[in-house]
Amino acid sequence: MATASPDKLKLELRRGVLVLAVLASLREPHYGYSLRKQLQGAGVDIDEGTLYPLIRRLAEQGLLDSEWKQGEGRERRYYRLSTLGTERLEQLTQEWTSLNSAIGPLLLRDPNEEQY
Amino acid sequence: MDMVERYIAAVQRELPEKKRDDIGRELQANILDQIEALEAQLGSVSDAEVAELLKTMGHPRTVAFQFCPPTPLVTAQLMPLYLHTLYMVLGVLFVISTIEVTGRWLGGTEMGLLLFMKGIASDFLASAYFAFTAITIGFAVMSRSRKKETTEVAGTCKWSPEKLPPAGKSWQYISLQDIFTELATLLFLVMLIWYPLWRADSGAQSLFTDDALTVLSWFTPVIVIGIVHSLWQLRTRLWSRPMLMLNISVNSAFLMASIVLLTGPVLKNSEAAWLDGLGAAIVDRSIQALLVGVALIVTYEIVRDIRRLLRN
Numbered sequence: 001m002a003t004a005s006p007d008k009l010k011l012e013l014r015r016g017v018l019v020l021a022v023l024a025s026l027r028e029p030h031y032g033y034s035l036r037k038q039l040q041g042a043g044v045d046i047d048e049g050t051l052y053p054l055i056r057r058l059a060e061q062g063l064l065d066s067e068w069k070q071g072e073g074r075e076r077r078y079y080r081l082s083t084l085g086t087e088r089l090e091q092l093t094q095e096w097t098s099l100n101s102a103i104g105p106l107l108l109r110d111p112n113e114e115q116y
Numbered sequence: 117m118d119m120v121e122r123y124i125a126a127v128q129r130e131l132p133e134k135k136r137d138d139i140g141r142e143l144q145a146n147i148l149d150q151i152e153a154l155e156a157q158l159g160s161v162s163d164a165e166v167a168e169l170l171k172t173m174g175h176p177r178t179v180a181f182q183f184c185p186p187t188p189l190v191t192a193q194l195m196p197l198y199l200h201t202l203y204m205v206l207g208v209l210f211v212i213s214t215i216e217v218t219g220r221w222l223g224g225t226e227m228g229l230l231l232f233m234k235g236i237a238s239d240f241l242a243s244a245y246f247a248f249t250a251i252t253i254g255f256a257v258m259s260r261s262r263k264k265e266t267t268e269v270a271g272t273c274k275w276s277p278e279k280l281p282p283a284g285k286s287w288q289y290i291s292l293q294d295i296f297t298e299l300a301t302l303l304f305l306v307m308l309i310w311y312p313l314w315r316a317d318s319g320a321q322s323l324f325t326d327d328a329l330t331v332l333s334w335f336t337p338v339i340v341i342g343i344v345h346s347l348w349q350l351r352t353r354l355w356s357r358p359m360l361m362l363n364i365s366v367n368s369a370f371l372m373a374s375i376v377l378l379t380g381p382v383l384k385n386s387e388a389a390w391l392d393g394l395g396a397a398i399v400d401r402s403i404q405a406l407l408v409g410v411a412l413i414v415t416y417e418i419v420r421d422i423r424r425l426l427r428n
Contacts, residue, residue, distance in 0.1 A: 032142070033149035049174055052146055053182045056139075076145050 018046060020096055022054060023081060023089045026064060031076040055079055063088055119163065120147055123170050130180030139183050147173070189252060191259040198255045205247050207296030213240040214300040215307065222311045222323075287424065288355045299346040302339050309336060321384075328382045331373060338369040357425065364421045367414040374411040378404060 021044050025035055032052050039046055058064045063085035068075050081089060124144050128136040150169060154161050173179060190198045217235040309332045311322065322329050345362055352359070382403045 031149070032146045033153070048146065048150075049179065049182050052142070056142070056183065074145070074148060075141075076149070077142050 018054065020092050022058065023063065023085060026079055026081050029078045029080040031078050119166055119170065123176060126176035127179050130177050131184055135184060189256045194255055194259055202251055203292045205251060206244055207292050209243045209247055210240050210296055211300045211303060213243065214304050218304050218307045222307065290349050290353050290355060295346050295349050299343065302342045302346065305339055306336065309333065323383055325381050325384055327380055328377055331376050335373045338366055342366045360421045360425050364418055367418045370414045371411055374407045378407050
């Protein structure tokens with residue numbers, strides 16, 4: 001029997017949630033590094049190998065707008081939510097809230113509680 | 117900075133051409149941001165620290181892979197249909213190769229048993245390479261042209277639970293490999309028996325003694341039933357009670373024919389080219405061993421099918 005490692009399970013769980021976290025953070029414009037710092041500050045640790053390709057993928061899907069800007073002597077690419085991204089974020093937030101309220105009690109249930 | 121440039125160039129080499137400049141530009145901006153943050157933290161940054169930073173980012177190929185994951189030649193949605201097509205075509209090619217090489221062998225081409233087997237293998241491989249390439253390219257083109265959003269597995273759009281075959285034991289499923297092997301064997305036998313009739317214009321003589329040929333000629337309808345049965349199996353792919361009973365009957369006929377053939381000489385003791393220097397006695401003994409092998413295999417299959425019938 002193949003057993004899933006804890007790291008793999010954690011990765012699968014985080015994959016969808018990270019999209020939500022990135023979209024929510026990009027209500028305000030950010031470049032890659034500043035976004036990573038913002039997420040880390042909020043307690044969402046994400047390595048650059050995951051974050052930078054993820055932002056590009058979301059931009060390719062039309063969920064983010066991007067533009068190159070000069071600042072502090074060099075250029076940076078800034079991303080922010082597009083109109084489509086804002087719509088999708090609202091839908092995903094509803095889904096997240098609904099899932100969270102359904103799964104929360106399941107996770108907190110006492111295993112010794114009587115089953116029906 | 118030279119190290120950063122070399123790193124970015126190494127990543128870009130692994131990327132598709134149309135994305136190289138854009139990803140390289142963005143990667144450079146991200147790396148410079150990280151170096152800047154290190155400088156703010158440490159005061160200045162040495163080459164060794166830049167090298168360490170780049171190492172933590174990963175091998176250039178890994179980074180390129182993260183930005184542009186390679187797309188498989190055949191998408192996951194088309195994979196079941198691709199494999200099914202591949203097995204079917206390769207199975208048919210194996211049967212055709214058997215027929216072709218048997219025809220050449222019986223037509224007088226000098227070849228011993230080993231050369232005959234090698235002939236089938238090389239003929240099959242030659243056509244299999246082409247078929248494999250053509251099918252894979254065809255499915256690769258289909259994979260590119262299919263809408264990216266499609267998650268439906270190909271060939272699954274029209275189905276209903278009512279039309280699904282009944283749930284059965286695992287042995288009920290007939291593999292394509294079994295069907296095509298049986299089909300090739302049976303067609304080989306028919307060609308062997310009826311060769312003189314088939315090539316009457318060339319005055320070809322049968323390989324078998326008159327007695328053996330009589331037995332085999334009477335046995336031909338059973339082989340034809342076996343061929344039709346194999347073709348039917350290709351359609352249904354599941355053993356049913358009538359199919360099991362038919363298989364028991366066909367195998368019983370094979371067992372009887374093998375026993376009858378064991379009682380006398382099977383091949384003419386001529387200096388036929390295909391004997392390839394082997395003594396007639398050795399050939400006769402080999403044929404007898406072959407017949408015993410056939411008898412044992414069909415006995416096993418008869419017992420197996422009877423047990424399946426009783427359990428089902």
